[in-house]
Amino acid sequence: MAHDSGTRTLISHAQLRRGRGKVVYWTLLTVVVVVFTLVFLGPLYWMVTGALKSGQEIAQTPPSLFPRDPQPQNYVDAWNNLDLAKLLFNTFYYAAGALFFQLVLDTAAAYSLSKLRPVFGNAILGLMLATLMIPAMVLIVPQYVTVIDLPILHLNLLDSPFAIWLPLVANAFNIFLLKRFFDSIPEDLMAAAVVDGATPLRTLWSIILPMSRPILGVVSIFAVTAVWKDFLWPKLVMPSPETRTVSVGIYAFSGGTPMNVVVAASVIAAIPTVVIFLLFQRNIMSGLTTGSLKG
Amino acid sequence: MAITTVPGTTRPGRSATPYAAGPRRTSLGRKVRDNLTGHAFLIGAVLCFAVFSWYPMIRGVVMSFQRTRRGETTWVGWDNYARILDDPSFWTAWKNTLYFTALALVLGYAVPFFVAILLNEFRHAKGYLRILVYLPVMLPPASALFLFKYYAYDPSEAGLFNAVLAALHLPTSEWMQSPGMTMPAMVLASTWMNMGSAVLIYLAALQNIPGELYEAAELDGAGIWRRIVNVTIPQTRLILLLLAMLQIVATMQLFIEPLILANGAGAEDSATSVAYLIYQHGFFQNDLNGAAALGVIMLVVLAGFSAVYARLTSKQD
Numbered sequence: 279m280a281h282d283s284g285t286r287t288l289i290s291h292a293q294l295r296r297g298r299g300k301v302v303y304w305t306l307l308t309v310v311v312v313v314f315t316l317v318f319l320g321p322l323y324w325m326v327t328g329a330l331k332s333g334q335e336i337a338q339t340p341p342s343l344f345p346r347d348p349q350p351q352n353y354v355d356a357w358n359n360l361d362l363a364k365l366l367f368n369t370f371y372y373a374a375g376a377l378f379f380q381l382v383l384d385t386a387a388a389y390s391l392s393k394l395r396p397v398f399g400n401a402i403l404g405l406m407l408a409t410l411m412i413p414a415m416v417l418i419v420p421q422y423v424t425v426i427d428l429p430i431l432h433l434n435l436l437d438s439p440f441a442i443w444l445p446l447v448a449n450a451f452n453i454f455l456l457k458r459f460f461d462s463i464p465e466d467l468m469a470a471a472v473v474d475g476a477t478p479l480r481t482l483w484s485i486i487l488p489m490s491r492p493i494l495g496v497v498s499i500f501a502v503t504a505v506w507k508d509f510l511w512p513k514l515v516m517p518s519p520e521t522r523t524v525s526v527g528i529y530a531f532s533g534g535t536p537m538n539v540v541v542a543a544s545v546i547a548a549i550p551t552v553v554i555f556l557l558f559q560r561n562i563m564s565g566l567t568t569g570s571l572k573g
Numbered sequence: 574m575a576i577t578t579v580p581g582t583t584r585p586g587r588s589a590t591p592y593a594a595g596p597r598r599t600s601l602g603r604k605v606r607d608n609l610t611g612h613a614f615l616i617g618a619v620l621c622f623a624v625f626s627w628y629p630m631i632r633g634v635v636m637s638f639q640r641t642r643r644g645e646t647t648w649v650g651w652d653n654y655a656r657i658l659d660d661p662s663f664w665t666a667w668k669n670t671l672y673f674t675a676l677a678l679v680l681g682y683a684v685p686f687f688v689a690i691l692l693n694e695f696r697h698a699k700g701y702l703r704i705l706v707y708l709p710v711m712l713p714p715a716s717a718l719f720l721f722k723y724y725a726y727d728p729s730e731a732g733l734f735n736a737v738l739a740a741l742h743l744p745t746s747e748w749m750q751s752p753g754m755t756m757p758a759m760v761l762a763s764t765w766m767n768m769g770s771a772v773l774i775y776l777a778a779l780q781n782i783p784g785e786l787y788e789a790a791e792l793d794g795a796g797i798w799r800r801i802v803n804v805t806i807p808q809t810r811l812i813l814l815l816l817a818m819l820q821i822v823a824t825m826q827l828f829i830e831p832l833i834l835a836n837g838a839g840a841e842d843s844a845t846s847v848a849y850l851i852y853q854h855g856f857f858q859n860d861l862n863g864a865a866a867l868g869v870i871m872l873v874v875l876a877g878f879s880a881v882y883a884r885l886t887s888k889q890d
Contacts (some may be wrong), residue, residue, distance in 0.1 A: 281817065286784030286785075286787055286788060287693050287694055287779070287782075287784070287787065288690065288693070288694055288787055288797065288800055288801065288805065289797065290695055290787075290788070290791065291696075294694075306691075307695055307698065310692075310695070310697055310702065311702065314702055314705045314706065317765075318705040318706060318708055318709060318765075319705060319708070321709075321720055321721075321724075321725065321733070321765070322708070324720070324725075324733055325720045325725055328723075328724050336724075336731065337729070337731050338731060339729065339730040339731050339736075340730060340731075340736045340739065341731050341732075341733065341736050355615035361812070363861045373615070378666055378837045382617070383617035383621065384618055384629065385620045386615070386617060387614060387615050387618035387619070388615070389614055389765055390611045390612070390614035390615045391591055391615070393613065394592045394607070394610060394614060395592075396607070396608040396609075396610075396611025396612050397608055397617070399611065399615075402615065402619060405622070406618075406622055407625065407756070409622065409626045409627070409630075411873070411879065412626075412872065413822055413825070413826050413871065413875055414673065414826065415826040415847075415868065415871065416633065416868040416869070416871050416872045416875075417626070417629050417630065417633065417868070418851065418855070418868070419633060419636070419851065419855045419864045419865050419868055420628075420629035420630070420632040420633035420636060420865060420868075421625060421629045422587075422855070422861075423629075423636070423861060424624065424625065424628060424629050424631065424632065425625075428624065429624065429628060441724065444604045444621050444624070444625060445616055445621070445623075445625040445626075447617070447621035447622075448618070448621045448622040448625045448626040450622075453618065457812040457868065459597060468592075472592065478592050478614070479610075487644065496869075506713055507712075507713045507714060509714060509715055509829050510829070510852070511711075512826060517656065522830070524713070525713045525714070525716070526623075526715075528696065528714055528715060528716070528719070529832075529833065532833075537723040538723075540719055541719055541720060541723055544713075544715070544716035544717075544720060545716070547713055547715070547716050548711075548713055548716040548717075551711045551712065551713060552708070552711055552712070554711070554888060555707070555708065555711040556704075557662035559704055559707075562707070562774055563703065563707070566770055566773050566774060566777075567631060569582065
């Protein structure tokens with residue numbers, strides 16, 4: 279990381295490089311690195327190694343820092359007894375479908391609102407953005423009632439993946455992010471294609487989408503992690519043991535399972551999102567800041 | 574700077590887009606067709622919003638004035654509200670929820686801001702610290718909460734927190750089994766899980782503060798604290814207010830923490846939240862109408878907060 283470049287912050291660079299400032303800076307930096315590692319990585323270490331301890335060892339006082347007699351069996355039990363393969367597959371399936379529907383439908387809608395601008399477009403956008411004001415818990419009951427008996431069609435979506443996929447398409451934040459990005463793509467770029475007789479779909483596919491990879495990446499990552507982290511909605515609409523998500527499955531089993539096995543299962547359930555984070559942390563950080571700042 | 578415009582940096586132009594059904598000299602048929610194309614692209618998302626967002630909103634209000642028994646729905650006026658307000662757990666739940674919201678504001682709101690200020694001063698290990706702070710946000714909440722429930726908040730000295738406290742010769746706590754500690758323990762877990770996003774958003778805001786402001790303040794002899802109060806806070810005021818609002822809305826919906834950490838109600842009902850009450854009424858007491866009424870009450874309270882927020886933010890501009 280460059281030492282001297284970048285803008286000036288609260289404390290000037292010069293002050294941090296002179297005698298006392300330098301000492302304070304390095305002391306503080308060391309303290310913060312150590313404390314943050316303990317606070318944010320420590321519990322994760324405790325989780326992974328705790329699940330390796332025997333039931334006896336986890337109950338001993340004071341607790342041991344390293345598992346004395348590691349029991350990988352806890353992880354094996356978690357995998358087998360909770361049928362984690364099935365739970366993880368379900369969650370992955372819901373996440374993939376949610377990603378697909380959000381990318382296709384929200385991108386199409388944002389493109390229309392940004393570039394095609396049909397009549398009532400702004401009114402529709404306003405109604406969409408208004409849903410950002412309504413907390414999820416307020417809607418949970420009427421949404422559930424809607425899903426078990428869809429208006430007009432009278433379908434029951436319980437235990438159907440569509441009960442997870444379709445409500446997630448109604449994500450005003452996605453529409454807002456995508457539309458703002460599309461707004462910033464210059465019209466001249468499209469004009470040439472239109473003169474050549476390209477249809478709106480062709481323009482979207484060949485001009486807009488290739489330019490929008492960063493924002494599509496951000497929307498994708500949030501779509502996948504949202505499904506992975508969600509709890510109450512999948513718990514309500516996926517009640518059968520065969521259709522549960524991994525978080526709900528672990529919760530359902532937590533009552534009658536030894537606690538080390540529950541934590542081992544929790545560790546396994548957390549691996550996919552942690553891997554996604556480490557792979558895509560740059561996109562996630564930029565998405566967080568672009569999404570929230572200028573709006 | 575490159576000559577071409579980078580996507581994401583410009584504002585939309587005033588001119589109509591090549592496809593827009595705007596004021597162009599075209600035939601009526603062409604206009605109708607353009608509009609139909611536009612709506613064809615919109616229809617999927619609009620249907621999802623209509624069925625899963627707009628309609629449930631109205632349905633929730635309607636349901637709160639109805640009562641469904643054995644498949645028969647009748648209008649009952651304010652009966653559901655009266656029943657909900659009569660229930661003593663309604664008041665306990667609100668008291669708990671507001672206490673959680675307030676504690677989370679004290680603990681969970683100021684901490685990320687000062688963490689961001691601190692991180693912004695470092696010239697080294699920035700990426701590492703940022704990843705650390707955000708890592709818990711990526712864990713599924715259920716996973717993180719089982720960690721807290723079983724390993725951190727164990728009431729004996731075998732638990733992580735009590736072991737640390739005992740090692741420091743501080744009094745240990747019963748955590749979730751002591752009614753007084755339930756809320757602080759839930760706020761601690763919740764802050765650990767969620768503060769990462771706030772820190773990153775503040776960091777981005779801090780980077781937008783012009784360095785000259787700090788320079789000028791320093792020339793005027795302002796110390797570090799004065800510079801924070803007179804430059805940093807006013808410069809990030811909008812983000813600070815926005816995140817305060819978002820945090821209030823999020824913490825008022827407190828649900829999974831009591832469900833997992835406190836098995837729902839907690840010791841002496843110290844953990845029952847309004848959202849948990851909605852869940853109880855709707856899905857265990859076969860009272861979806863009462864749950865809908867609770868949802869409407871929650872919406873009204875949050876709308877009240879938003880109104881106060883709008884007042885506060887517009888007054889000073």
